[in-house]
Amino acid sequence: MGDSRASFFEHLHPATIPARSAAFTYTFGLGGISVLLVLVLLVTGVLLMFFYEPSLARAYSSVAAITYEAPYGWFVRNLHYWAGQWLVVTATLHMARVVFTGGYKRRRLNWLIGLGLLVLVILLDFTGLVLRWDADVSWALLVGTNLLREVPLLGETLYRLAVGGETVGAATPVRFYGWHIAGLTIALLFLGVWHIWRVRRDGGISHAARTPRLSRRALVRTEGLATLVVLTMLGVVSLLWDAPLAPPADLNTPAAHESAAPWFFLGVQEALRFASPLLAGVIAPLLVLGVLAALPYALDRSAEGEGHWFNAAGRRAQIVFAAALLLVIALTVRGALR
Amino acid sequence: MCAMPTNENEWPGEEDVEPLSRRKLFTGLRKALLAATGALAAGEAAQMMAHSSQPEPPESATAGKPEDYAAPSLTFVRDVRAYLVRDALGFYALDAVCSHLGCLVRAVGDGQNSPLLGFECPCHNSHYDAQGERISGPAPRGLRYLAVELDSTGNLIIHRDRETHPDDRLIA
Amino acid sequence: MRRVALAGLWPLLATAGLLLVVVGAWLRERTAPWRRYQDDPQVRAVVPSLTGQRELCLTCHWSIEEISPSHPVEVVGCVACHGGVGIALDEDLAHTGLIRNPGDLSVAAQTCGGSACHSGAPADHRDHLPRVERSIQATYAGAIAYVLRAFGVQPDSVARFGIYAVQSYEGPPDNGGRPVVEALAAFQPAPDAPPLVQQFAGNCLTCHLSAEAIQAPYFYRATGCSACHVLYDNDGLYKGGDPTLPRDEPGHMRRHELTTAIPYTQCNHCHNRGNYELPTMTFVPRADIPAPDYLNAIERRVHEYYQPIGQFTLCEWELDCVDCHTRREVMGDGYLYSSQRDARYTECRTCHGTLDAPPLSYTITDPDDLALRLAFLNPNLELQVGDTILMTDLGEPLPHVVWRGDRLELTMKATGQRYDVPLVLGSGCQQRPDQQESHYCHVCHAYERE
Numbered sequence: 001m002g003d004s005r006a007s008f009f010e011h012l013h014p015a016t017i018p019a020r021s022a023a024f025t026y027t028f029g030l031g032g033i034s035v036l037l038v039l040v041l042l043v044t045g046v047l048l049m050f051f052y053e054p055s056l057a058r059a060y061s062s063v064a065a066i067t068y069e070a071p072y073g074w075f076v077r078n079l080h081y082w083a084g085q086w087l088v089v090t091a092t093l094h095m096a097r098v099v100f101t102g103g104y105k106r107r108r109l110n111w112l113i114g115l116g117l118l119v120l121v122i123l124l125d126f127t128g129l130v131l132r133w134d135a136d137v138s139w140a141l142l143v144g145t146n147l148l149r150e151v152p153l154l155g156e157t158l159y160r161l162a163v164g165g166e167t168v169g170a171a172t173p174v175r176f177y178g179w180h181i182a183g184l185t186i187a188l189l190f191l192g193v194w195h196i197w198r199v200r201r202d203g204g205i206s207h208a209a210r211t212p213r214l215s216r217r218a219l220v221r222t223e224g225l226a227t228l229v230v231l232t233m234l235g236v237v238s239l240l241w242d243a244p245l246a247p248p249a250d251l252n253t254p255a256a257h258e259s260a261a262p263w264f265f266l267g268v269q270e271a272l273r274f275a276s277p278l279l280a281g282v283i284a285p286l287l288v289l290g291v292l293a294a295l296p297y298a299l300d301r302s303a304e305g306e307g308h309w310f311n312a313a314g315r316r317a318q319i320v321f322a323a324a325l326l327l328v329i330a331l332t333v334r335g336a337l338r
Numbered sequence: 339m340c341a342m343p344t345n346e347n348e349w350p351g352e353e354d355v356e357p358l359s360r361r362k363l364f365t366g367l368r369k370a371l372l373a374a375t376g377a378l379a380a381g382e383a384a385q386m387m388a389h390s391s392q393p394e395p396p397e398s399a400t401a402g403k404p405e406d407y408a409a410p411s412l413t414f415v416r417d418v419r420a421y422l423v424r425d426a427l428g429f430y431a432l433d434a435v436c437s438h439l440g441c442l443v444r445a446v447g448d449g450q451n452s453p454l455l456g457f458e459c460p461c462h463n464s465h466y467d468a469q470g471e472r473i474s475g476p477a478p479r480g481l482r483y484l485a486v487e488l489d490s491t492g493n494l495i496i497h498r499d500r501e502t503h504p505d506d507r508l509i510a
Numbered sequence: 511m512r513r514v515a516l517a518g519l520w521p522l523l524a525t526a527g528l529l530l531v532v533v534g535a536w537l538r539e540r541t542a543p544w545r546r547y548q549d550d551p552q553v554r555a556v557v558p559s560l561t562g563q564r565e566l567c568l569t570c571h572w573s574i575e576e577i578s579p580s581h582p583v584e585v586v587g588c589v590a591c592h593g594g595v596g597i598a599l600d601e602d603l604a605h606t607g608l609i610r611n612p613g614d615l616s617v618a619a620q621t622c623g624g625s626a627c628h629s630g631a632p633a634d635h636r637d638h639l640p641r642v643e644r645s646i647q648a649t650y651a652g653a654i655a656y657v658l659r660a661f662g663v664q665p666d667s668v669a670r671f672g673i674y675a676v677q678s679y680e681g682p683p684d685n686g687g688r689p690v691v692e693a694l695a696a697f698q699p700a701p702d703a704p705p706l707v708q709q710f711a712g713n714c715l716t717c718h719l720s721a722e723a724i725q726a727p728y729f730y731r732a733t734g735c736s737a738c739h740v741l742y743d744n745d746g747l748y749k750g751g752d753p754t755l756p757r758d759e760p761g762h763m764r765r766h767e768l769t770t771a772i773p774y775t776q777c778n779h780c781h782n783r784g785n786y787e788l789p790t791m792t793f794v795p796r797a798d799i800p801a802p803d804y805l806n807a808i809e810r811r812v813h814e815y816y817q818p819i820g821q822f823t824l825c826e827w828e829l830d831c832v833d834c835h836t837r838r839e840v841m842g843d844g845y846l847y848s849s850q851r852d853a854r855y856t857e858c859r860t861c862h863g864t865l866d867a868p869p870l871s872y873t874i875t876d877p878d879d880l881a882l883r884l885a886f887l888n889p890n891l892e893l894q895v896g897d898t899i900l901m902t903d904l905g906e907p908l909p910h911v912v913w914r915g916d917r918l919e920l921t922m923k924a925t926g927q928r929y930d931v932p933l934v935l936g937s938g939c940q941q942r943p944d945q946q947e948s949h950y951c952h953v954c955h956a957y958e959r960e
Binding site: 061064065067068069071072074075221224225228229231232235236239242245246247248 | 520521524525527528530531532534535538539553563564566595597598599600603606607
């Protein structure tokens, strides 16, 4: 096409961008891949909504109907599941990239927005997991929600907000459904759009001061290719590995095997073996979040080194972040190996 | 962000050396494949959305013993959305679904305390006589006559899925 | 230059990859494992009226035979008896918690049981399960007591132990003063018990309703209720319509059917299959089955039916076991007995009468009479109000032995074949009224197996 008029989508990018920012090996496309995964989650989520029924009687059987009776329901559910799992990983890696290249410098607000997005992603994965209402969600339902009660002063209120009553019961599936498809999703979209808009406001993907620039079309091409590759990978994984489904949950019968937390909460589950629920389940995660939030305020207020991998000015922030990340990973691996 | 690249532009300075025909071939092929992928995926999503596992409404329903009905009488049988009529000759059933746009017609008179004068549709004012023949209004046809039978235990059964002749009566 | 020439190739390959994914989804959808069992694949759902819960089991097991006319699939479904996750079409998930044999006594309370089903009130004759749990076929109390006495562990052959601990319960009707025990403890030989008793415990507790069958021809059978009511062929091969069950793998029921028309072959999967050798306390299977080819059908029958050196009257090998041994005898009457001798209800005179009197009989007047229920369950029996049938001393009906005018007619429960029952009264029989055990009859009416 010789026509050089830009399409609507190209307006999402500036006309020219620094070549360094468009290099795949700089960002690894982690932010863009995360956005792609969110889009996949929205499309597949809408398809799932046509069939999912958030009630004690129908939650599990409607998931089974999606998986076994609706044509391609299994595929849509697998795509939704794997996109959700991957999103936790890509968002975390994206955050790591931002830390190690000093991307948070002069962009403290967007750092906080990003942190909020990560929390929302984890909560979305958690609520989505519970919607399955099979025997494997009992940890999430009982331990996960009871941890809320440990929060000083607000505990009971938070518990009721999540569960919809004094105990897990008939009101709970629709509670988690409401949070999953609307409450958390709307917040995610709002913060996500704000996050991307701030990137444009702050001058595009963070980069060193002076680099050659190139046409946005080059970036769009890279993104297009990345989109195709990620979708293909997600599709292949969804074809070959099914989202888990256990027998229906029975909250009145003790689980036959030790119930495990979802993998992104294995670290918390592991920590709960060593300390009180308040300390391990509430204070420690909040402490990690607090340290992360304080990173551009308390650990590295400099502007130097922006766009440079492992820049010297941000050394302290990088070390603290790496330590926090390694701690979470170590606890998770330890929990997974049990 | 994740849109397909719609313009096949070049890296800076590429246009001089790129073999044009091969590039065009790649581009054309890619678009064809993309269109096929999109069509297939849309078809799969449509198949999923078209799926329904809700139970079909019953095609027939029992309506008790013949002796439960006075002669003459008129009774609406909810499960099959039909009027069960007993007249001097016997039983017949009229589909209560209006032939116009599917509203349920109302009986004028109950056939017992007041003579059955006919049926009227509350939606668009179609009128039918006591035999279900169309009198006026937008309805294209009269009401359907549904088959009435006795089952092995002596209960009346009305079949929505079987139409009969207006003169047919179940003699009980 | 090279990079430029390939500029459009990677997007093209990636697009092709995505197309392959979509085609792959189509292929997987079209080749879902459950589709292989049907010619015109479709999901087959049942909503049994008993549970109201949708079940998809028949999607794969679509042509399996109905378990019995009394348990239609539209009413009972599959899950009420077999457990599992009925709304899954994945083999592993659907069969999680699967109960392969709902008749096994370890699960029967939750499958066959229930007050409206088979663990109801004795007065309604619905206490099948509590009776079976106490029957001597389930407790094995007689054999255990006998062995313990033989090796001097206990002074008499009164049962003290069973395969599991069990107590008597309230409600079984009068048993005519037969000696009973109140409770059995679970049999577990003490460490200082004689070695042969230890060996007995290790080798010989294989012959009761909870014991797994020996996996060999003639031995194949299920456990629990199904040991009797689900028929197995001697070759252990499945011959029904379930497309998921292998036809060439021994160890399966003949068909997925419950029956009260139980042929002698079914009883023989346990009984008369071999002997426990007392000196070594090991089981020695019979070496003389199958019967030699030169025997005719009835000779084969008696050959495979019984072990050598026994004397039997015609009816003991012409009829099936269930034609004489009543349900209270075989399934238990609710009491705990020390031996099968104590639990016995039927004697020769039950059908043949004595020199002084014809056999006991009564005329059915109540449409809810137990005899009519029993006849209803057996496809070979026809019985109606007004018929006069035989009964045991304690009033248990024999719905298959009916007076037809002055003829007494027996209909074989398993085959429907009919016989006229000869009466002692008015015959040349020289029996004494107090000599009713079979060996007295064998003096004249004996057939000895070669």
